[in-house]
Amino acid sequence: MNPKYRRLLIIIFIIMTLGLATKLILMALEENIIYFFTPNEIKMKYGNKANIQNTIRVGGLVLENSVIEKDGITKFNITDRSHKIEVLFDGLLPDLFREGQGIVVEGIFQNNKLIASQVLAKHDENYMPPEVADALIKNGVWQGEKK
C-alpha cells in the first residue's frame, strides 16, 4: 500500500467512527432524554387525564399533610403552589424527604398519577433543586434563596 492510499484509509476510518458515534448520540438523545415538568405544566398540557409512558421528571414541594404510607407504598402530592400531582412510590424515600421540601420525582404517568421510580432530594437541607426553584419563582410563591 502506498502512503497516500493508507492515509485515505485512516481518514475514512476516522470519519466512519465519528459518524457512527454521532448517529448513536442522536438516537440516544432522541429516546433517552428525560424532560422536566412542573405540576402546572402537566395540568396545562394533559389536563386531568395524564398518561405519559416516557419517563419524565416532575419537581415541586412535598405538599404538607399529604404523605400517607400504606402497604409499603407511599402516597403524597407535590405542588408548585398552583397545582398538585399525586405520586405513588414503592421505594425507600431519601433521608431529606419531608413535607415542604423541594424534591424531584422521576417516573411515568398512569391515570393521572405519577408512578415514581425515583425520588430525588439533595443532601443539603437548605437546597432547592434549581428546576424547582425556577418554577416556584415563576409562580411567584418563592423569592429565591435567603442569603
Added chain:
Amino acid sequence: MIPEIGHILLIITFVASILQVVFWCYNIKKSDQITIDVLQKSTFINFIFILFSFGILVYSFIISDFSLVIVSDNSHTLKPLIYKISGTWGNHEGSLMLWILILSFFTFLVSRKKNNISPKLLPSIIGIQTIILCLFLSFILFTSNPFERVDTLPIDGNGLNPLLQDPGLALHPPLLYFGYVGLSVSFSFAVAALITGEINKEWARQMRPWITIAWSALTIGIALGSWWAYYELGWGGWWFWDPVENASFMPWLIATALLHSVRILEVRFILINWTILLSILAFSFSLLGTFIVRSGLLTSVHAFASDPSRGLFILIILAIATGGPLILYATKSSSFQENKTQFNIFSKESALLINNLFLTTAASTVLIGTLYPLFLDAFNGNKISIGPAYYNATFAPIMAPVILLMAMAPFLSWGIKKPKQISKKIFFLTTITLLGGMGLFIIEESSLFSIICGSLAIWLFTGVIVDFTSQIKNANVNLSSFKTLLLFFSKNNIGIHIAHMGVAVFLAGVTGEQFYKTEFNIKKNIGDVISIGNKSLIFNKVETLAGPNYKSETATFTLLKNGTIISVLKPEKRFYPIEKSQTTEAAILSDFWGDTYLVLGDGNKETGWSIRVYFNPLISWIWGGAGLMSLGGLVSILQSRTARRQVKSTS
C-alpha cells in the same frame, strides 16, 4: 492573629508568583543556569509558603477556631479529629487551598528535574505552572478567602455535612485533585513544547511518568468516590452518570488516551500534534470538572459546596487556560517535523491510535450528555435530564471495541507486522472467549448484553494472560530463580499487564452488578424472616443508640445460609442534631462473590419498618479492578525508573 499570617503568606505568594511569571516572560528565550536557578528557587519558596498557609488552615480546624467563617460553617467541637482535618477540604475555600497546595507541590517536583528535562524546556514548564498557580491564587484571594473572619463569634460551629464525615471521603478529594492537578504537568510540557519548538523522544519520555502518576491518582480517586457513594448514600448503586461523576470521568478518559499516545511518540516519534492536543485537553477537562462541581450549574445529586457566582471566575480561568494554548497550537503545530516512516496497519501504534480515537469519542459522548441539558435550557428553556439510558446507548458500544483492541495491542510489535504470530494467539483468544460466552449462556439465564459484557471481560483476561506467558517464554525466564525473575520484571513493564487485568476485573464486576443483581423492598416487623434464595434474614431488633455526634436507630438482622449463621447485619438511620440532618447507613456484608446490602427505611413498632435488600454480585471487583489499574500505573513508573537507572549504570 495566626489566620492572618496564613492570609498574608497567600498574598506574598501571589505577588511573588506574578513577579516570577514576569521574570520568565522577560527571559523566555534563555535557558542558562541562572534563569533556571531563579525559577527553581522561587518555586520552592511558593510551595513552602502555601504549605504553611495550608497548615495554618488545618490548624484552625483542629483547634476549632470559630472566628473563621469556613471553620464555623463547616466544623464543630464535637466532631472526631480526623473529620476536623478532612473538613478543611470539605468546603469550597478549603478545597481550593488543597488544589493550589498540590499544584505548587507538583511544580516544585518538576523544577527539581533539571538533570533530566532539557534546559530549553524547563523554564517554560515552570513558567506555565506558575501562571496556573497565579490564576488560582487570584481566584482564592478575590472570591474565596479561606481566612475570612466572622462578624460575631459563634458559640459553636455548624458542623460538617454528615455524609462527608467518612474516611472514604476524607481521602477522595486529595486523590482526585492529585490526578486533576497532575495533568497540569503534561499540559505545561505541551505548552512549553509549543513555545520553544523543542520536542523529541526525550520530551515524551520525561512527560510519561507525570501522566501515569496523575492517571493512577485519578483512577483511585474516582473509585473511592464511587465506593463512598455506594456504601454511604444507601442507593445500592456505584455509578449514576451524574454530572459530578462525569466531571472526573472525562479527564480520566482523555488521560488514558494520552498515556497511550505519548508512548507512541516516545517509541516511534509520530503523532506529535495529537499528543500535544490531548495534553492540553486533559487538563482543560480537569478545569471543566472543577467548574462543573464548584459552580453548581448542573443539577447533580451529589455536589457539595457550590456557588454559581464563583463559577464564572473558574470559567474565565478555563477560557484562558484552554484558549491561549489552543491558539498557540493552531499557529505552531504545523512546524513540528515527525518521523516519516511507514505506518503499518497491523502494528502496535495503529492499534493504540485506533483506541485513542475511540477513547476520545467516548469522552465526547460523555461531554455531550453532561452539557446538553445546559445548552437546551439556554436555547429554548426546556429542562431535561439525561440518565444512564443515554450512556448505555452511546458510551458502552463505543467502549466495546476498545476492550477488543486492548487485549490484542500488546501482541503486536512497533512498526512491523508479524501476522502469523498474532493470528495464533487471536485464534486461541477467540476460542476461549466463545467457550466462556457459551458457559455464561448455559449457567445463568442472561440477556444478550450480559453475555457480550461478560465475554469481553473473559477476552481481555485471557489476552493479558497469553501476552504475559508468551513474554516470559520469550525471555527464557527460569521461574524458580528469583534473580532472573527480578531481572525480567525490571526489563519488562508488567505494569501494563496489571492495569489491563484491572480493566478485565472491573468489567467482570460491572457485568455481575449490572445484569445479575437482585433488589427488592419489603415491609417487615421484629421477629419476621426474609428469604432470598438459600439465604434468610431474621429481623432481631431495633434499638436507639448514641454516637459521638449523632443518635442512631440501629436494626439487627441475622443472616443465615442453609440454616447456619453467617453474619449479623446492622443497618442504621442516623440523626445528626447539630447539622439537623438524617443519614442512612447501609449494612453491607462483602465477600469475594458479592455483597448483601441492607437499608433500613422509616417505620415503627406498630407498622414495621420498610427495608430494602440488595444482592450485588461481584460488585467489589469494580473497585478491586480500579485498584489494580492504579497499581499498574505505579508499577510502570517504578519499572521505568529502574530501567533508566540500569541504562545509566551500564553506560
